[in-house]
Amino acid sequence: MFGYVIPCKMELKVKDYEKFKAYYCGLCVSIKKNFGNIPRLTLNYDMTFLAILIDSLSDNRSKFIKSTCIAHAVKKRVIIIDNEALDYAAFCNILLSYYKLLDDKNDDKNFKSILFSKVISIFTKKIPKDLEEIKQLIESKLKDLSLLEASKNTVSIDEYAHPFAELTGIIMSHYPKTMQYKNQLYWLGYNLGKWIYIIDAWDDLEKDMKENKFNPINKFYNTSNKNYLDFKLEIEDRIDFILTTCAEQCFTSLNKLQIKKNDELLYNILQFGLMEKMDIVFKRSELDYDKPL
């Protein structure tokens, strides 16, 4: 579920690469400041993208400092601090990671998920009161998603992706300082969430089919119960179509926003990053790397 929304590193200018890292490290520090040290393990790129997007809609100047990193103790890193967008993204990061762990715990019932979810639950109590509404909305959408996935009925792929897409739409559009862009941000978030849900399902398709676990693509499209390889050939183009349409809509929404800074970085992520990730997941790319940035 996490780690799909990344920049196309090779097409980034060095200044944008450094900015991305500064936001990423900044998010880590913000999680530590607002929640504690252990939740920093849930840090991911998708929430970094959220922080960059909402921060880029305001023209406040970012505060950069140079500091040592707990995970990379050798060289000092440039980090953004005292940034409200990062604090909001940190909050969303914790919540989503917590619910994802709960989900894993229900699916796999492995010890690691159970332990980790108990730990993270302590930190969810530190959520500020004005963001309580978002927490309720996230909970309700994830509940809808679980029910939909567990039900014996089969619904269309669009309907399976709907709760998660709504969830990301809500997260993207509920940042208090960007209310004037609520509709465009919701549409961007909706399409991005749908893209994430479907590409995650596609990525996990082989494994889910082997282990007989729920997979929306398998459930809806595999009516003649084919094996993975035959099924993949049959359905590849259709999945590619849905993903490209969602990505295209994200990019179009981006154009409708008044971006005040970091525009090249954002264009890189939504125009190149998403497509590059699709190439990797569809195994069309010669590069098979998945190294962290």
Add this chain to the structure above:
Amino acid sequence: MTNPYEVLGVKEGSSKEEIKKAYRNLAKKYHPDQYGTNPLKDLAEEKMRELNEAYDYLMKNSSETYNNYSSSTNNNYNYKNNSSTDFNSIRMDIQQGNINSAEMKLKQMKIRNAEWNYLMGVVFIRKGWYDSAQNYIQMACNLDPSNGEYRNALNQFGTRNNTYRQAYRTGNYRRDPDMCNLCINLWCLDTFCECMGGDCI
């Protein structure tokens, strides 16, 4: 209590028929009996309770006057004759961004001709449900192959995606203009020059 209109997914002022229909659809989806021994059965039961509460509340409190009842029967009688008016009103709804109303009107219609499929497709595009949208528009084209509007909509999917992909392909690989491009460009240039009275190659 959460908004009962939101729980059932209907808008305020919906008729009792619409509320009943929405309740039936959601009850089918969330009925706890279909979960068996699944641990989510409790969740499903909770959701059913929510649905039942919302349904009871709306049934009691919806302002069901004589006028509403008679106008809904009127609509049922007239739909066969006024399908084109219905389609027009649906198109107006779509234009004004009133997607939920358009969708509900379409779902209530019994005739599912080419235009119905096309409008369902358009509604689904606005909702972001692209796979379903493409199916409906494809069906519309199949039912009425000569219609330019439907064909156009179907092609637009491909065109938009290709334009978006192009940026990635050309931005990424930055190939030199290939020989085909080069030769064709030169040939065109030469032809135009000769038309003008000159000669390039």
